[in-house]
Amino acid sequence: MTNIAVLGFGTVGGGVVELIDANQDAIRKRLPEGLYVKYILDIRKFPDSPYGGRVVDDINRILEDPEVSVICETMGGIEPAFSFTKSALEHGISVCTSNKELVAARGTQLMEIARAHGASYLFEASVGGGIPILRPLRDSLAQEEITGITGILNGTTNYILTKMDQEDASFDDVLKDAQAKGYAERNPEADIEGKDACRKIAILSSIVSGKSVRYEDIPCEGISEITKADHAFAKLAGCRIRLLGTYRKSGEAVFARIAPYLVPEDHPLYSVSGVFNGILIHGNMVDDVMFYGQGAGRYPTASAVVSDVMTLAAADGKCVSTEWSEEKLTLTNAEREKNTFFVRLPDSRLDAAKQLFGDTIVKTLGSLGGETGLILGPMTEEVFGTVIQALPEAAYLRML
Ligand SMILES: NC(=O)c1ccc[n+]([C@@H]2O[C@H](COP(=O)([O-])OP(=O)(O)OC[C@H]3O[C@@H](n4cnc5c(N)ncnc54)[C@H](OP(=O)(O)O)[C@@H]3O)[C@@H](O)[C@H]2O)c1
Incomplete structure (x- = not known):
């Protein structure tokens, strides 16, 4: 039995705990000994939850238990997620996370700490929610020179742009509707100004280049200036407007960008609508490969977190991959x-x-x-x- 601990019993963390229970049969086909959530760390108590007895409020209970071999960090934010992750890795405990903010800001440092202590730091859920994208890039496409990534990486903005287009509605009206339906946060800045997508293209660019790409170096524009007139002209041009994260490598030049683009109807990303994400990868031999699915949500994101746990459990304590080096990738002007x-x-x-x-x-x-x-x-x-x-x-x- 692989014992794990979940930090943060919220949307994703709760999904991880439920998924491991619900899919134990499927899990045991690959890992006969199974997975067990031994601890859940949260600030609150959950007396009415069937998992309430496993909730603790002190990270040291988890770090000092030699039976815990993997931690899922699903708290979000930089602190205390960074300190808890660092301590876990220093104790030789591997960490899987959905926390893209932390991966983009401090991932390079955490990977170094993991390497130094024979542990792993994995973050499949940090890009594309439930879409398997990081492991395919690292494993199935490892032999490729990746020369292009074009991705719809944020479901909230894709929902807003889709609604504006379909209903000839203004940005402000659709944003209010998205907030009412829970598709956009009350403070939507990270999504609508492109910052969330920017962190994700930085993570993808780091993985394919093998070097550290700082999201602060990537030109980033959001969708708050997009008007009904833009959508009307896009239709005239046979296009749809989508917020895209792009990475392009041409010889020595490497570009990355977040911006709204007109996408023509013969392009595979044209049909990616609503809260869905789509990521088109171009390899020099395989040509185009497209990944499509739920870019967020309780169970899709939990599924990606648990896929990392499965990878680690199957590796039986061995360190799993180093994603990129500390060396900084200088993007071309x-x-x-x-x-x-x-x-x-x-x-x-x-x-x-x-x-x-x-x-x-x-x-x-x-x-x-x-x-x-x-x-x-x-x-x-x-x-x-x-x-x-x-x-x-x-x-x-x-x-x-
Ligand atoms: N939700 C998604 O669909 C999704 C998709 C992809 C990635 N992510 C990422 O996954 C992470 C978690 O997102 P989420 O939506 O699950 O957030 P959430 O629902 O707010 O869950 C976070 C949980 O962590 C708890 N927590 C906060 N600080 C803590 C502390 N110091 N010690 C212990 N527990 C603490 C929170 O408790 P309180 O509620 O009491 O604050 C809450 O229960 C974020 O980085 C997010 O960006 C989420």
């Missing part, structure tokens, strides 16, 4: 990245735009509500940024 752009501007400024953009205009989408939409061919961010300054009335989005 984002101004050098080439993109194609959609621009909308007042009809009265069309002649000025034609003069400024010249041959780079590949399509005029026509006029809607007094504005004209243009699609521009590929150019560097630097060139586009310089030209668009001369059109302060214009709004723009990137295109896939």
